[in-house]
Amino acid sequence: MKKIAIFTVALALCGGALYAAFALNSAQEEAAPTLAAQEAKDPLVCFESRKGASEVEQREIKPGLPNVKCSPTTGAALWYGDPFDGTVPMGKMPGLEKLPEGHAVVKPRSEKLAILPMCGTACHNGVGPSANPPALPKDKRPTAIPVMESLVPDLKDLQHGRGRIWCLDCHHTTKRDKLVDHFGDPISFDQPQLLCGKCHGDKLRDWRDGIHGKRIGEFASDGKKRWFTCTECHNPHNVQDGERNRGFIQLQPEPPPQLPNGMKDARHELVHPVAH
Amino acid sequence: MTPAQPPSLDSSQTQPSCSATPASANPAQCGSCAPKTSRRDFLKAGGMLSLSSLMGTGALMTHSDDAHAAAEWGEHFQKNYRLMTEQEKIEARDRLQRRYSAEYGKPVSVDITGAQPGVLMGYALNIRKCIGCRRCVHACVAENNQSRGTRPGEKIEWIQVLRMERGKFEAEKMDHGYPEGLGIQVGGNAYTPAGQVLEGQFHYNPEAVPEKDATYMPIACMQCEKPPCVKVCPVRTTYREGDGPVVIDYNWCIGCRMCMGACPYWARRINVTTPVLPKAEMNPVTHYLGNRPRMRGVVEKCHWCLQRTRHGRYPACVEVCPVGARKFGNLLDPESEVSKVLERKNVFRLKADLNTFPKFFYFYD
Numbered sequence: 001m002k003k004i005a006i007f008t009v010a011l012a013l014c015g016g017a018l019y020a021a022f023a024l025n026s027a028q029e030e031a032a033p034t035l036a037a038q039e040a041k042d043p044l045v046c047f048e049s050r051k052g053a054s055e056v057e058q059r060e061i062k063p064g065l066p067n068v069k070c071s072p073t074t075g076a077a078l079w080y081g082d083p084f085d086g087t088v089p090m091g092k093m094p095g096l097e098k099l100p101e102g103h104a105v106v107k108p109r110s111e112k113l114a115i116l117p118m119c120g121t122a123c124h125n126g127v128g129p130s131a132n133p134p135a136l137p138k139d140k141r142p143t144a145i146p147v148m149e150s151l152v153p154d155l156k157d158l159q160h161g162r163g164r165i166w167c168l169d170c171h172h173t174t175k176r177d178k179l180v181d182h183f184g185d186p187i188s189f190d191q192p193q194l195l196c197g198k199c200h201g202d203k204l205r206d207w208r209d210g211i212h213g214k215r216i217g218e219f220a221s222d223g224k225k226r227w228f229t230c231t232e233c234h235n236p237h238n239v240q241d242g243e244r245n246r247g248f249i250q251l252q253p254e255p256p257p258q259l260p261n262g263m264k265d266a267r268h269e270l271v272h273p274v275a276h
Numbered sequence: 277m278t279p280a281q282p283p284s285l286d287s288s289q290t291q292p293s294c295s296a297t298p299a300s301a302n303p304a305q306c307g308s309c310a311p312k313t314s315r316r317d318f319l320k321a322g323g324m325l326s327l328s329s330l331m332g333t334g335a336l337m338t339h340s341d342d343a344h345a346a347a348e349w350g351e352h353f354q355k356n357y358r359l360m361t362e363q364e365k366i367e368a369r370d371r372l373q374r375r376y377s378a379e380y381g382k383p384v385s386v387d388i389t390g391a392q393p394g395v396l397m398g399y400a401l402n403i404r405k406c407i408g409c410r411r412c413v414h415a416c417v418a419e420n421n422q423s424r425g426t427r428p429g430e431k432i433e434w435i436q437v438l439r440m441e442r443g444k445f446e447a448e449k450m451d452h453g454y455p456e457g458l459g460i461q462v463g464g465n466a467y468t469p470a471g472q473v474l475e476g477q478f479h480y481n482p483e484a485v486p487e488k489d490a491t492y493m494p495i496a497c498m499q500c501e502k503p504p505c506v507k508v509c510p511v512r513t514t515y516r517e518g519d520g521p522v523v524i525d526y527n528w529c530i531g532c533r534m535c536m537g538a539c540p541y542w543a544r545r546i547n548v549t550t551p552v553l554p555k556a557e558m559n560p561v562t563h564y565l566g567n568r569p570r571m572r573g574v575v576e577k578c579h580w581c582l583q584r585t586r587h588g589r590y591p592a593c594v595e596v597c598p599v600g601a602r603k604f605g606n607l608l609d610p611e612s613e614v615s616k617v618l619e620r621k622n623v624f625r626l627k628a629d630l631n632t633f634p635k636f637f638y639f640y641d
Contacts, residue, residue, distance in 0.1 A: 063382060063383070064383070064556075064560055076409075078414050080592075080595050209616045209620075210605075210612075210616065211617055211621065214597065214600030215590075217589070218589055218590070219588060219590045219604050220588055220609070221611035221613075222611075223588055233598065233599065248407050248599050251598070252409075252484055252485075253409045253410050253480075253482065254409060254410035255481070256479040256480065257413070259479055261428055266478075
């Protein structure tokens with residue numbers, strides 16, 4: 001009787017000790033490679049809505065919690081740990097006066113536009129080579145300027161307005177690092193909605209109400225949100241890209257789910273149609 | 277145990293065999309060996325045995341690293357989440373936090389925040405805008421700690437993006453129906469897959485989306501107001517929360533899959549294998565009814581990211597949609613996105629004829 005009891009106790013204690021030892025060993029083994037992998041990693045940058053617009057660099061906000069997760073397949077931002085990373089207040093926007101101060105933020109676009117600071121100083125500085133101040137062109141046909149076209153390749157085939165608009169309908173005549181409104185006043189590149197709304201009023205109204213476009217952050221109607229502005233999703237020079245048919249630039253999809261057991265490929269039903 | 281066995285002289289050896297089968301179908305079987313030992317011996321042996329097993333359990337549980345065993349021990353005795361008192365919920369939370377933190381090697385929080393007053397969550401999706409890029413699918417996986425292995429059944433995704441053929445009706449096919457040459461009973465264009473979802477077409481993988489000949493329609497849990505899955509659950513572990521979402525207490529799920537059969541939207545998934553969740557990819561911000569790591573044999577589904585939405589944040593799929601097709605908000609607030617969509621756009625509910633009353637609306641411009 002006692003023998004058995006003592007034996008059982010001993011066995012239990014041994015078992016406990018053994019288990020603990022194994023658990024410790026396995027924990028150490030698993031910890032080593034993850035640490036090495038973290039050190040070797042380069043800073044990861046992923047794009048947000050469309051390629052060529054806003055980007056975000058991955059870093060840790062808290063231990064084990066990154067600010068953004070990027071897709072290993074496509075390089076797109078897949079998950080936001082901090083939706084307000086690198087944002088600034090949106091500024092005055094008609095129709096959004098009800099929002100509490102600082103609850104509408106945007107990611108500044110002007111920092112990302114690499115050549116923008118040069119526009120107003122290097123070339124469009126009000127000092128032309130032949131005239132001072134330079135004369136405006138006589139007609140509104142866009143003139144092919146090789147330097148400009150090499151800087152912004154989309155200009156070779158401007159697809160906005162089907163030939164009915166030209167550069168200075170949107171860009172400011174003398175301040176080339178600004179956009180222009182109906183009164184000739186400059187608009188910041190961070191607030192393109194004020195410009196786009198000139199023609200696309202219905203879209204502006206839907207965007208203002210949160211039905212069109214994208215917002216991240218807090219979902220309450222007066223919550224703090226990061227608003228995605230027009231140009232973060234749409235390329236204004238290339239809005240009618242011929243390759244696409246659904247109003248948005250084509251992009252690479254994320255990997256598909258697992259196929260059901262026994263199905264060889266996704267065309268299963270097309271290859272084996274249902275008989276009538 | 278067996279009556280044919282000759283009674284041994286050493287009472288200690290036969291003792292456990294007799295006491296171990298108290299619920300024998302035939303009490304007479306055990307009766308033959310009962311007189312061989314005294315009541316005192318019996319109690320002593322029983323006491324020693326339980327003492328030793330308790331010590332064994334203690335040895336396992338008290339070890340500093342083994343939060344897993346401690347949590348399992350506690351979980352065996354916890355109630356259905358809905359029947360727990362506040363104190364019990366807090367205990368369950370602390371238990372799980374210790375267990376997950378040890379398991380995943382980083383501080384993991386388990387939230388037990390309840391429904392917020394004045395909130396009824398609603399969702400709207402613009403199918404005109406969806407380009408089928410599947411970013412929502414993978415954002416959901418990153419947020420909600422689904423299994424992400426490679427073997428069959430180990431990869432779980434809550435959102436499915438259906439690809440629908442646009443199809444085309446052609447004049448050449450007019451006479452190719454049934455009967456042959458006439459095409460009266462079955463028209464020649466009968467097998468044109470226009471607007472149709474084929475089984476394999478969830479798995480489309482072109483170079484770039486949107487494709488010219490397709491439209492896309494993401495589906496996930498519709499968070500019905502009259503959820504059929506809740507009606508059929510035999511253990512009542514799935515239920516509708518006060519602010520709208522239908523949730524699951526994973527600890528009470530028995531894995532019977534009744535809910536999977538009842539759901540008309542193919543929204544529920546079962547962990548047929550032990551979930552594969554790498555430590556580095558695990559999201560440490562979790563909710564008890566939401567994205568905490570699941571075990572084998574339980575059903576899971578979309579819960580509108582309770583760990584986010586209970587604290588006012590958008591769900592993960594809304595935040596990554598590159599075209600802004602996904603809208604989320606409070607249906608009771610007339611200024612919210614979803615209320616504005618219902619007010620202004622053309623809206624429909626999927627399979628509305630089933631009277632499930634989803635709070636997930638599809639709309640188009």
